[in-house]
Amino acid sequence: MIHNPVENLTDVLEFHLVALSEDPDLQLFLFGLFLSVYLVTLLGNLLIILIIIFDSHLHIPMYYFLSNLSLVDIFLISTTIPKMIVGLKMHSRLISYAGCLTQMSLFLFFACMDDMILTVMAYDRFVAICHPLRYTVMMNPQVCAILILLCFSFSIFDSQLHNLIVLQITCFKDVEIANFFCHPSQLLNLACTNTLSSNIVICFISVILGIFPVLGIILSYCKIVFSILKIPSSSRKYKAFSTCGSHLTVVCLFYGAGIGVYLGSAVSHSPQKNAVASLMYTAVSPMLNPFIYTLRNRDISNALKRFHRRVF
Template sequence: IRMHNLTHVSEFHLMGFSDDPVLRLVLFGLFLSMYLVTVLGNLLLILAVSSDPHLHTPMYFFLSSLSLVDICFSSTTVPKMIVDILTHSRVISYVGCLTQMSLFVLFGCMEDMLLTVMAYDRFVAICHPLHYAVTVSPHGCALLLLASVFLSLVDSQLHNLTVLLSTCFRHMEIANFFCDPSQLLSLSCSDPLLNTVVTYIIGVILGIFPSLGIFFSYYKIVSSVLKIPSSEGRYKAFSTCSSHLSAVCLFYGTGFGVYLGSDVSYSPIKGMVASLMYTVVTPMLNPFIYSLRNRDISRTLKRILC
């Protein structure tokens, strides 16, 4: 196996979708359209929240933050992929690869953290409504957002440090359309135990704990809602959570389900499809989920567009 000394690593080679010129043109149009829908949809959601005083609440503050993160998360990988398809180039510099990986982990982790914070917000609003104004105050919202950013930065820098500590790489070909952290770690010929330990620690702290927090929040929410005597009250309480629950299912379903399925019988194509699901599809669908299933957002968007 050829080893590449770190001092001589200047670039990596990404995996392309197809060498067929016609198919590449179709993929270019498809991914460009999806990216534009993602950016415009999330910008409209941010505009709706900021322009309507009735939406200046903690729930919509976190929603607009999630939309901003979705734009950044998608912009980390999709524009580079679109340019590569158009120019038929699959090269990314070493510095550019580390930068893309850091931003990808940062915004992906922030989306995970914000979904957890939004579940906590719904938990307090439904289970402890009398304490909601104090617990989720503007100061509390700012602290929760800062904590999400801080944990995401820690996660991003841990990934960066692990790759920087690699003294050599087995080869320069990355089996994905962007610098996937797991792919970079698998290419490293450094001590695999360190990479495995760091990966599992990060996965437990920033993957398992947030999902358990969301599960616990909704367990308490369902328990409280079922105690409401009127069916109208139960429907109203559940309706405030339906959009968020749909976004959580979409994010974790594409992240866990597709990747776990690809790990059973891994192939580079399955890995790329898994990455496309949560880097392109999920950020694009989130604005539709919140606008179609939320009357306040729908009403404000209609007023803006008309």
């Protein structure tokens, strides 16, 4: 690798990711911690998927979308955490140029899928509560499949557009990435050319694929709340709220972590602090989702008990 202040694209073979700690003892602790987080996330989300597949009571749109969310969470955490675990074990912060682009593309794809599926789940709850008599027609299997296909298409578009923008960078002024994984904003910061137009395009796409889903979720829940308040029975009100509680908790965790990362990066210029903040939505959120749905959702809890009796 060439160590010139400005490097041509063809000369950059690898980047250096930020280290959460340089202390060997702390690195060993972090290795065990993140390995545990990764395994718990895999097992928790796989369990949710298996329960939904094998329990016929859960073969409804709400849990169809939840199984897709769990699958996406598995892939989302797998794009970043295993690389960091290997780096901690091998005491290496290197990532190849091709590996960096691949990690960036996959991360953006699965993060966008997470975003889109959460929006679709909000729409599903809106139809179930505000239009219960038409629910089976409006959310038939074909419609559910089309919604997931749309999520996939938007995510591919978002990922590949960012990829094309980064590929336009012709030289880098540094190879030190200020995070533990590759992100378009980090690579644009390393560009030795003017990236104003690229940043404008990225901001525009982020608004379209970030703000509009949030507005869709807020609008859905506003209508849900108004519909629930019209229900005369207290028990039916509680049941309606409880079906939305898990999803709303996951939405708040996902977007709260993302907003916290961006606000934190704006205030703090420490790469280590930014990396720790990024862990919230790359690792903590996918890990907690199965626990949220298991503890707060009665259908999942009952299905888990039935699955446990069937297996053991």
